[in-house]
Amino acid sequence: MEQYKEINGISYTLVGDYYLPNLLPHQEAERPVGVWGRRRMDYLKQHRRVLFTNLLTSGGLNAHLADTDERVREMYSRLVAQMAASEGVTEELKARDQLAWVGRMNNIVARAREIVYNEVIYV
Numbered sequence: 001m002e003q004y005k006e007i008n009g010i011s012y013t014l015v016g017d018y019y020l021p022n023l024l025p026h027q028e029a030e031r032p033v034g035v036w037g038r039r040r041m042d043y044l045k046q047h048r049r050v051l052f053t054n055l056l057t058s059g060g061l062n063a064h065l066a067d068t069d070e071r072v073r074e075m076y077s078r079l080v081a082q083m084a085a086s087e088g089v090t091e092e093l094k095a096r097d098q099l100a101w102v103g104r105m106n107n108i109v110a111r112a113r114e115i116v117y118n119e120v121i122y123v
Helices: 035-047 049-058 061-086 091-096 098-121
Strands: 004-007 010-015 018-021
Touching: 035 049, 035 061, 035 098, 049 061, 061 098, 091 098
Parallel strands: none
Antiparallel strands: 004 010, 010 018
């Protein structure tokens, strides 16, 4: 007995004694999705339901989230490094005055996170 069948352009899979239609397209191997991809998914679920459903049913949700995660990780690390360099937050400052270094780095990280949210995640 055949495991898979295709009739009129619809593929079916044998499950027990019945052929069930494959409603979702064949998906590529799943790529890992990090924290930024999960935040994007939460935003899509809550505020962009149609786009989320379209990506989910077309099989492109994982690829979209993984691409977003990679893009944001690169952008975030680049922004933090550039802001730290432009504001003089160096290892020398860290050795001299740790509290000032922590305060400035927290400020830089918060601004970089806000930029990433507004430019990539909430779009």
